[in-house]
Amino acid sequence: MSFLLEFVRAPLLVGAVAPSSSALARVATTVVPRTGAPVVVELGPGNGSFTGAIQQRLAGRGRHIAVELNQRFAERLRGLHPGVDVANVDAADLGTVLTDRGLDTADVIVSGLPWAAFSTGRQLAVLSGVVAALPPHGVFTTFAYVHARWAGPARRLLDSLHVHFDEVVVGRTVWANLPPALVYHCRRPNERG
Template sequence: MAFFLEFVRDPLTVGAVAPSSPALARVATAAVPRTGSPVVVELGPGTGSFTEAIQRRLAGRGRHIAVEVNPRFAQRLAALYPAVDVVQADATDLVTELAQRGLRQTDVVVSGLPWAAFAENHQRDVLSAVVATLSPQGAFTTFAYVHARWAPPARRLLRSLQSQFEEVVVSRTVWANLPPALVYYCRRPLRPAGGGG
């Protein structure tokens, strides 16, 4: 109900009427390594469906930074997950937020953002921030609803992903989600000539 109320308040930043299912969370967070001490960034955690799955995979290792623009979601998330560094900010500010924490690169970025609700320039700016912060062997995961996969915003997102990552793999449909969804696994960001990394 809390999620639905936030959707009614601001559908362009919430972007869904219900939180992601545990099934979708498992698929979307599969790129988070179960070993080592990775830096994992979560964009648009909402009420924490992916947050919980990431925390389970990390099991106390590494760093988990969650970037949430909605102040009510951010406050609730910080209370529920004290081990997570919850940042109330726009995902386009990712480079700055990481720099303030002494970080230049991330190993995995998991996105729960409502891409279809974003204007083209906002999609581009968020994706640029992701690519700028991922390590050369880093992974980015995000999802799309199956029913909207062929809509212009979703097609634009897929084209952008394919132009900015060496590998983009699409998961099987996660039917146990409302609505059914699929996950894009993007690996090895492509940086422009002269760009760092």
């Protein structure tokens, strides 16, 4: 299945013409613990670039739930990663996804969502769901493309992250990605947003 074809079919849902690189996946998933049994939620896994990296870090431990709206991507993920619980729903339904699985929270949420393609309301709805799903020790990572970092939607996302988390660390540029990207590491979610 062509990632580019999925982009052409639904550019505002896919949000990129190429999948994330393994270099970006490594940086975005460094927050997944290598010990214990964490609950890891992946939002917008697409073709599974981050999925494989998360599975490597978990090494059979914990739970990995992937929330993917695109049915073709969801079906492909199920086939490639049978150990991943794939929910073919909107990321805004994260609370329901967790509740349906008997969970209150997730320890880590890794996002591959196309935030810059989202309206203000959609960004806020998904981000509010992320904050509600994280315990105080929870960590959230997402990324932005360097070339679009100063565009309105990307600035709006970063501003929202600063409102919803006590700590937002902007990682170094991952040049080995098309286009180059940087990762936001967000810790200590709060409800003031």
